[in-house]
Amino acid sequence: MVDPRWITFIIVLPCLVGVLDASAGDADPLYRDCVRECETTGCVRERCFTNCKFLLNGSSIDGPWYMQEPLFLHWRQWDCQSDCRYHCMVEREKERAAVNQGPVKYHGKWPFRRLYGFQEPVSVAFSALNLAMHFHGWLSFFILLHYKLPLKQDKQPYYDFTGLWHIYALLSMNSWFWSAVFHSRDVVLTERLDYSSAVALLGYSLILAILRSFNVRDEAGRVMVAAPLLAFITTHILYLNNYKMDYGWNMQVCVVMAVTQLVVWAVWAGVTHHPSRWKLWIVVVGGGLAMLLEIYDFPPYKGYVDAHALWHATTVPLTFIWWSFIRDDAEFRTSNLIKKVK
Numbered sequence: 001m002v003d004p005r006w007i008t009f010i011i012v013l014p015c016l017v018g019v020l021d022a023s024a025g026d027a028d029p030l031y032r033d034c035v036r037e038c039e040t041t042g043c044v045r046e047r048c049f050t051n052c053k054f055l056l057n058g059s060s061i062d063g064p065w066y067m068q069e070p071l072f073l074h075w076r077q078w079d080c081q082s083d084c085r086y087h088c089m090v091e092r093e094k095e096r097a098a099v100n101q102g103p104v105k106y107h108g109k110w111p112f113r114r115l116y117g118f119q120e121p122v123s124v125a126f127s128a129l130n131l132a133m134h135f136h137g138w139l140s141f142f143i144l145l146h147y148k149l150p151l152k153q154d155k156q157p158y159y160d161f162t163g164l165w166h167i168y169a170l171l172s173m174n175s176w177f178w179s180a181v182f183h184s185r186d187v188v189l190t191e192r193l194d195y196s197s198a199v200a201l202l203g204y205s206l207i208l209a210i211l212r213s214f215n216v217r218d219e220a221g222r223v224m225v226a227a228p229l230l231a232f233i234t235t236h237i238l239y240l241n242n243y244k245m246d247y248g249w250n251m252q253v254c255v256v257m258a259v260t261q262l263v264v265w266a267v268w269a270g271v272t273h274h275p276s277r278w279k280l281w282i283v284v285v286g287g288g289l290a291m292l293l294e295i296y297d298f299p300p301y302k303g304y305v306d307a308h309a310l311w312h313a314t315t316v317p318l319t320f321i322w323w324s325f326i327r328d329d330a331e332f333r334t335s336n337l338i339k340k341v342k
């Protein structure tokens with residue numbers, strides 16, 4: 001069934017992006033000097049930033065209580081850093097363009113142009129669209145189970161993976177929400193939330209892949225599969241947030257989890273007689289092609305559309321087909337289970 005691939009890629013992506021943290025752009029001494037100066041003066045050339053000024057002139061000391069909250073101060077610090085990096089990058093890129101040099105990456109990212117304060121507007125839009133697709137898929141799944149298919153005497157659906165897909169929907173929507181936030185403004189907090197959500201979704205979809213493909217239906221079996229994986233995912237997220245944001249290690253973890261679920265789904269797709277296998281194959285092929293976009297990592301066209309944004313675009317139709325597969329699975333299993341009962 002399904003699609004492990006794109007789930008996989010959804011997740012591997014932020015992981016991969018993270019690995020490239022040190023880049024040519026931010027290694028440039030001119031850029032570094034600019035950022036250092038900006039963080040001490042609050043200005044790049046004639047442009048000055050309120051959040052930097054706020055930190056520099058110490059006005060937080062006599063501000064209202066909420067402005068003295070550690071999180072709020074952190075936010076200002078991060079936003080000051082983000083503004084300094086952005087405007088120093090813009091200045092450096094102008095200078096590079098003037099001598100016919102192509103764009104380079106800064107802190108693992110291409111030089112994007114902000115639009116209404118959004119750092120990567122196209123990726124934000126597609127993240128929001130993915131979120132909407134998951135919501136639509138989840139809603140139609142819910143309606144199918146509770147209003148269209150027959151229910152058991154206790155009013156519960158026959159489909160024995162219902163709860164697991166509900167959790168999957170919530171984790172997916174959570175992940176796309178933070179993806180949209182992260183692409184809006186890349187600061188420490190948004191990065192952590194995006195990475196943590198992505199790891200949680202990837203880990204959970206691995207559990208789901210195993211439970212569904214091996215048709216694990218009893219509680220004890222499900223706990224035996226889920227417990228060690230949940231323990232590992234939780235530890236990994238805590239490690240990233242509280243000990244070290246280790247991009248290389250995180251990528252290894254993501255790749256192993258992604259490849260494992262990929263193999264699980266692929267083998268299952270090969271042996272099952274599921275009537276909607278073709279949907280799985282579409283998602284598989286689509287996911288594979290989408291992955292090429294991530295490998296062929298070109299700089300943003302006109303400062304807006306890069307490979308990563310297009311990759312987020314491709315997951316929109318894949319999400320639609322994926323949920324369609326999940327609904328088919330619910331229908332297929334429900335009719336099988338009813339036949340068995342009779």
Ligand SMILES: [Zn+2]
Pocket residue numbers: 013014123179183308312
């Ligand atoms: Zn992204």
